[in-house]
Amino acid sequence: MAQLDIASADTEVDAASVPSAVPASWTGLAANQCQSALDSAVLLIPALHPLIDAAASAAKDFDAMRGGSS
Numbered sequence: 001m002a003q004l005d006i007a008s009a010d011t012e013v014d015a016a017s018v019p020s021a022v023p024a025s026w027t028g029l030a031a032n033q034c035q036s037a038l039d040s041a042v043l044l045i046p047a048l049h050p051l052i053d054a055a056a057s058a059a060k061d062f063d064a065m066r067g068g069s070s
Contacts, residue, residue: 005056015045 020042022035 015042018042018045 018041019038022031022038026034
């Protein structure tokens with residue numbers, strides 16, 4: 001469970017660390033591709049939280065089923 005807690009905290013830091021736009025001085029195809037990648041990252045990182053929560057819940061259920069704790 002500790003790994004899931006760390007992953008959850010990491011996604012919060014990562015989401016805050018990703019810029020929403022490339023610098024205005026960047027132009028051309030590479031800037032457009034970088035912006036597209038940033039747009040995807042900005043959407044993807046927060047979407048990880050429900051998956052991490054589901055994994056944590058499943059791990060707790062599994063531990064309870066086998067009589068252990070995490």
